[in-house]
Amino acid sequence: MRKVGSVAAYNFRGWHKNPRIIxxxxxxxxxxxxxxxxxxxFAHEYNTTMQLVEAxxxxxxxxxxILLxxxxxxxxxxxxxFLGPGVPFYLMRIDRKIWLIGQSLYVVLATGVYLIFILFSTVLLCMSNSFINNMWSDTAAILSYSDSGKTIALPSLVKTLEMSTPYETxxxxxxxxxxxxxxxxxxxxxxxxIKGQSLSVVGVFIFSLYGFILNPQLIRAVFNxxxxxxxxxxxxIGWISPLNHATYNMHNFGYDLLPTLWQSCLIFILLILVCFGITLRCIRNYNFNFTGTEV
Incomplete structure (x- = not known):
């Protein structure tokens, strides 16, 4: 574990004054x-407050x-x-699998940091007109029990208010x-x-496009x-689209055939483990290509 943590920490040190990260x-x-x-x-127009995490x-x-x-x-x-200057020296002391596990730990932690930043940024932007109690605000009630939410394209549903609390949601x-x-x-x-950086970017774009196309509103508009x-x-669509598995309102809350929240989480975990397992298997034949390595 110490070696795995060392690999992940090495990647985080690359964030310091890195323009791409900034x-x-x-x-x-x-x-x-x-x-x-x-x-x-909307809250300002109706002169109402919001719960801190409602935005x-x-x-x-x-x-x-979520897609954006x-x-x-x-x-x-x-x-x-993440083939930085120090990677050749790591590979002299640890095997490829340990190095890959360290990279995977970095991916998990970096993604978590990124999403925590998004959460706190959203909270910061609305905190001047918010309260911290774990109860839905008048703004949420107006959005959910009227057509106002649909008018401004906010995914506020009655079932969200009636079956959960703000922090739980x-x-x-x-x-x-x-x-x-x-x-x-x-x-x-x-x-x-497996195939190199160019294909990985193309693959992720195709993955994102697949989720964008399998959108209920888009399907309705195109096929009427x-x-x-x-x-x-x-x-x-709720079952075959990963993006819809990530969308809170596209889940079964007890009265339809959509996936439940735990089913979506299980599907994501299984797919992540499959990707990691394939990567772990392929790393044995990966051709490391270092350019401009520094001591």
């Missing part, structure tokens, strides 16, 4: 501002917001599999986002080890399906 987190903050702005403006809940309960935030991982992990959405982004990151690592077929399409 730009990634700056863009993440700007994205949070743009995505949460309509929630904040995060309403913003990232939407599949498009996850795409910034392409920039955060642009140098995957926030933790669930955070977990779903974490698992989805980890799947994307491990897929990127796997494709890079009646309500009966639309329900069947929603259920099918």
């Amino acid at each position: 730009v990634t987190f700056a863009l993440a903050f700007i994205l949070c501002f743009l995505l949460s702005d309509k929630t904040v403006r 995060f809940v309403w913003t990232f309960g939407d599949s498009n917001s 935030s996850s795409l910034l991982l392409l920039l955060l992990f642009a140098d995957i599999p 926030m933790l669930t959405i955070f977990l779903l986002m974490l698992l989805y982004t980890l799947l994307m990151a491990f897929m990127m690592l796997m494709l890079n080890i 399906l009646p309500d009966e077929l639309m329900y069947k399409a929603n259920v099918a």
